Amino acid sequence: MFGNFPLAGKLVAVTGGIGLAFCKLAVSSGARVIIADLKLNQESEQLVHGNNNVSFYKCNVANWKDLEALVPYAESQFSDVPDMYAANAGVGESIRHVGRNLAHPIKLSRIALRALWSRDKKGVVVVTSSVAGLHGHFSTPLYCTSKHGTIGLIKSLARAETEANVKVVGVCPG
Numbered sequence: 397m398f399g400n401f402p403l404a405g406k407l408v409a410v411t412g413g414i415g416l417a418f419c420k421l422a423v424s425s426g427a428r429v430i431i432a433d434l435k436l437n438q439e440s441e442q443l444v445h446g447n448n449n450v451s452f453y454k455c456n457v458a459n460w461k462d463l464e465a466l467v468p469y470a471e472s473q474f475s476d477v478p479d480m481y482a483a484n485a486g487v488g489e490s491i492r493h494v495g496r497n498l499a500h501p502i503k504l505s506r507i508a509l510r511a512l513w514s515r516d517k518k519g520v521v522v523v524t525s526s527v528a529g530l531h532g533h534f535s536t537p538l539y540c541t542s543k544h545g546t547i548g549l550i551k552s553l554a555r556a557e558t559e560a561n562v563k564v565v566g567v568c569p570g
């Protein structure tokens with residue numbers, strides 16, 4: 397079992413949102429970072445600007461082709477596949493968002509496993525779930541459903557740690 401995964405020198409790919417805080421932490425730890433988002437905001441733009449270790453990859457996580465192209469993008473920019481993948485983008489209370497909140501971590505985990513296996517690398521996948529993944533709320537049933545789904549994904553992929561040297565973990569903000 398591995399728990400010690402220092403980020404120094406690692407390549408990290410993060411999709412959206414709260415992910416910016418993680419990107420900053422990763423950069424300050426000496427990692428190279430790919431921000432995969434629809435767009436940069438003022439704060440994330442500052443992180444990317446003039447820093448060769450941070451790269452913006454324009455990506456709609458609801459689009460399978462965009463996600464598939466993340467690894468080739470990493471290879472073209474940093475000559476490597478990411479060591480760590482954070483499936484973070486996700487909000488909303490509509491059927492469309494259920495797909496985005498749940499399908500994107502499923503797809504990104506598969507992409508991560510394939511990329512890491514192909515290089516025989518040890519890696520980490522972090523899925524941002526929510527307290528809404530642990531408890532139901534009458535006012536946001538679709539968001540809760542999607543986040544409950546991510547908990548099932550994280551639990552199901554736990555064995556990847558021993559089977560494939562890929563540790564899949566979740567965080568539940570809220």
Ligand SMILES: NC(=O)c1ccc[n+]([C@@H]2O[C@H](COP(=O)([O-])OP(=O)(O)OC[C@H]3O[C@@H](n4cnc5c(N)ncnc54)[C@H](O)[C@@H]3O)[C@@H](O)[C@H]2O)c1
Binds near residue numbers: 415433485486524570
């Ligand atoms: N903020 C909270 O209080 C809270 C609580 C619990 C869980 N979460 C979870 O944390 C994660 C981030 O939430 P947040 O509050 O930071 O969100 P946010 O709304 O602040 O940011 C969302 C980010 O995702 C990007 N994004 C949206 N749709 C996208 C798409 N289709 N493709 C690529 N990028 C896209 C946006 O551009 C933005 O940068 C989500 O998974 C959310 O469910 C947040």
